[in-house]
Amino acid sequence: xxxxxxxxxxxxxxxxxxxxxxxxxxxxxxxxxxxxxxxxxxxxxxxxxxxxxxxxxxxxxxxxxxxxxxxxxxxxxxxxxxxxxxxxxxxxxxxxxxxxxxxxxxxxxxxxxxxxxxxxxxxxxxxxxxxxxxxxxxxxxxxxxxxxxxxxxxxxxxxxxxxxxxxxxxxxxxxxxxxxxxxxxxxxxxxxxxxxxxxxxxxxxxxxxxxxxxxxxxxxxxxxxxxxxxxxxxxxxxxxxxxxxxxxxxxxxxxxxx
Numbered sequence: 102x103x104x105x106x107x108x109x110x111x112x113x114x115x116x117x118x119x120x121x122x123x124x125x126x127x128x129x130x131x132x133x134x135x136x137x138x139x140x141x142x143x144x145x146x147x148x149x150x151x152x153x154x155x156x157x158x159x160x161x162x163x164x165x166x167x168x169x170x171x172x173x174x175x176x177x178x179x180x181x182x183x184x185x186x187x188x189x190x191x192x193x194x195x196x197x198x199x200x201x202x203x204x205x206x207x208x209x210x211x212x213x214x215x216x217x218x219x220x221x222x223x224x225x226x227x228x229x230x231x232x233x234x235x236x237x238x239x240x241x242x243x244x245x246x247x248x249x250x251x252x253x254x255x256x257x258x259x260x261x262x263x264x265x266x267x268x269x270x271x272x273x274x275x276x277x278x279x280x281x282x283x284x285x286x287x288x289x290x291x292x293x294x295x296x297x298x299x300x301x302x303x304x305x306x307x308x309x310x311x312x313x314x315x316x317x318x319x320x321x322x323x324x325x326x327x328x329x330x331x332x333x334x335x336x337x338x339x340x341x342x343x344x345x346x347x348x349x350x351x352x353x354x355x356x357x358x359x
Contacts, residue, residue, distance in 0.1 A: 103132075103141035113150045120150065126163060128153055159183060217248060223256045225263045227320040234316045238309045243301035246292050254284060262325060269324045278331035285336035290343055 110117045123129035129149055132142045156166050165179045196215075203218070212229045213221045214236035221229065236244055261277055269277075289295050302309040317326065 103143060104147070106140050106142070109142040109147060109150065112147055113154055115150070115154055123150070123153060126167065128163065128167060160187065214244065216244070217251075220248070220251050223251070223254075225259060227263075228259070230320055231316060234312065238302060238304060238312060239298075240301045240303050243294070243298065246294075250288050250292070258284065262328060265322070265324050265328065267322050267324055274324060274328050275331060278328045278335060281328070281332040282335035282339060285332055286339035286343070289336060289340035296337075296340075 104112065106117050106120055110120050113120075120129065124131055129146065132140045132146055134140055153166060156169070157163075159180075160183050161169075161179055165182075169179060200215075200218075212226075212233065213224065214232055217224075217232055224232065232247075235247065239247070258281075262281065265273075265277065294301060299306045317329075321329070
């Protein structure tokens with residue numbers, strides 16, 4: 102008995118377009134045609150198509166199937182490669198399911214990077230958004246350090262900053278900057294790479310810096326940005342003094358007796 106393309110596809114639980122695609126890729130040979138041009142598939146075509154579909158169900162790429170002896174044993178290297186990919190996918194899906202269950206239970210958040218869920222409550226909405234962007238710009242090592250920095254900060258450390266009025270006067274901005282600076286300075290001391298973070302920018306310094314700048318401008322008000330700039334300047338000075346303290350001329354061990 103001979104089958105048409107549609108009948109063959111139906112027997113293999115696939116589509117006509119898929120059969121045609123396998124023809125174009127050379128995986129499935131073209132059958133003979135009747136005098137009126139219709140294809141006539143036989144049992145060997147059906148067996149071949151079922152073998153291809155079986156390998157596709159195992160997630161083996163078409164490019165690898167082309168190099169395999171489908172009628173014989175599948176090359177171990179191809180199957181091992183697929184097995185490794187599936188292992189990674191399974192682990193990723195397990196993590197995704199765990200996070201989804203946690204979200205449904207109300208114990209985690211979706212608007213923070215992976216690994217920052219336990220810190221969501223102490224981050225403001227702009228900070229959460231900023232962390233999401235940063236997670237795409239910094240490498241894993243830097244993100245781990247940032248997570249540790251947030252964990253070390255007091256939970257109410259940024260309350261005044263978060264509620265800073267747009268028209269906050271000079272005195273209030275300076276006072277807030279001076280209050281924030283010591284913690285920032287400690288971060289600069291503990292994590293020296295913060296002074297020159299380019300090595301932690303996988304996407305390059307220009308893209309990273311421009312993205313961070315644009316994100317900050319949209320997330321924070323002008324008064325908040327002014328406070329951040331002031332606090333950063335003060336923190337840099339404090340950190341420099343701590344790392345390289347100025348020598349005390351009264352404690353050089355030089356006698357005034359001459």
